[in-house]
């Protein structure tokens with residue numbers, strides 16, 4: 001069968017290929033300081049006062065073995081630049097001083113989230129080091145700790161397991177990665193985040209996104225997590241029957257998840273078919289025949305621009321013969337994506353040949369080398385009709401590293417799906433990122449002693465847990481909260497205030513929801529900046545309304561006043577308009593309207609009403625004005 005396009009596969013068809021997926025969600029938590037030092041958290045800026053250059057070299061891990069990632073990073077020979085600003089980084093992040101004590105505020109938030117998942121919580125916090133060899137953490141490891149294990153989330157009519165909840169440091173922000181140089185900004189480095197790992201229990205791409213959404217809302221309902229771009233990042237792992245658990249790293253948006261996981265399932269399915277085809281052709285890991293030759297001298301006169309330019313700069317070109325591979329580099333892996341890209345990706349990342357195209361091959365000869373050149377190259381390496389040749393070029397040793405990588409990836413195709421992490425691309429497909437780290441990636445950190453968490457402390461935190469947001473949403477629907485504000489309100493810091501306003505002060509649910517969610521949005525839009533309205537301010541406004549001194553028409557002006565920097569106070573309100581005063585205003589306004597030259601005299605009543613409301617909006621309810629004017633106008637009729 002060919003793998004159906006996204007959107008056309010049924011749940012049964014995903015079950016038939018053995019689709020399985022789990023999530024690892026990294027969520028920044030809202031603390032004022034970083035996790036292991038006292039630098040401020042959440043202060044982002046592209047400015048920097050200094051740059052530090054480091055060469056990453058893998059060392060024997062404490063267990064005495066190199067793992068795949070270490071070897072890969074060794075091959076890439078990257079130079080790492082850290083851009084640092086004194087306001088956001090101290091000597092701890094740059095590995096010049098040992099860690100300070102674990103941030104209490106961060107630990108309490110992590111415990112709260114663990115309790116929310118119903119995890120079994122640890123009695124003692126042990127810090128571990130997780131190896132990070134890509135340079136995104138200058139020390140080469142991340143400090144991390146497990147806070148709880150074995151929780152669960154209700155999902156439709158079943159439960160999704162939460163394998164563990166960890167508390168850890170965030171890594172640097174990557175600025176660029178070109179050739180052998182990678183640059184990082186360090187402001188985010190060391191900020192606390194929680195990592196939620198679910199069991200691989202999602203069975204369709206759609207389910208993965210739904211569960212990610214539940215997790216997002218649940219942690220947000222604590223009011224203790226950061227929001228905005230980059231504050232939550234999903235790693236999604238996917239496998240199909242016979243395939244390999246592949247991690248797609250750093251998916252920024254939940255709506256991207258279904259297409260990405262579908263594409264990864266398709267890739268694994270098609271790579272398994274490719275292995276079948278290779279075996280049918282008699283090509284296995286042991287029988288694969290290949291040959292690599294420097295072909296620079298054969299391409300000196302080529303008119304194919306990328307190679308011509310490279311050779312003019314002194315770069316060299318290698319030709320890799322893959323015996324019996326004819327047509328297979330055009331084997332489809334993902335939508336509009338072929339096996340050749342698996343190879344090109346490896347060459348790009350591992351040989352640092354980042355300018356594309358970085359390979360050309362004889363399965364797709366058009367618009368690259370001239371056909372006479374292909375003939376010369378094939379003859380030179382002894383390729384016959386059933387073979388494929390791949391050309392790779394680059395400076396220094398990169399052409400050789402690249403050629404070796406072409407062969408490594410071709411050989412892996414005879415075995416199955418290589419273990420690696422992959423990155424989400426904009427078109428919904430994914431590309432190679434790194435070889436998957438080995439199991440020996442974690443080891444104990446001896447800089448900090450274990451830290452006990454008492455039962456009493458846990459109970460204290462348990463008392464602050466929010467009600468599950470899905471229960472709150474059900475209640476909102478029942479009492480008629482407008483559908484578009486249900487979720488934002490349930491996840492906002494105003495959820496508690498809303499409940500009090502409705503249950504105890506008997507304020508209309510719609511009115512309270514409009515004040516708490518819609519009007520602040522309107523203020524942001526009008527002023528084009530984000531204004532923080534505190535729970536206290538909103539409470540005072542609602543109470544003023546309950547006591548009859550602030551009509552609903554006064555809400556928006558009151559918020560604008562707060563946005564202008566004034567504290568909300570009852571004393572500064574214009575005071576309630578009495579019925580007598582209202583009558584006088586209506587009469588006075590009628591005179592003003594009668595002197596106007598109205599385009600359409602039929603609208604005189606509407607104009608009159610509008611003019612009165614302009615005068616009294618902040619002082620009395622519109623419904624009372626309407627009633628009074630109706631009465632007045634009826635009285636005036638003959």
Ligand SMILES: [Zn+2]
Nearest residue numbers: 037039089090
């Ligand atoms: Zn610091």
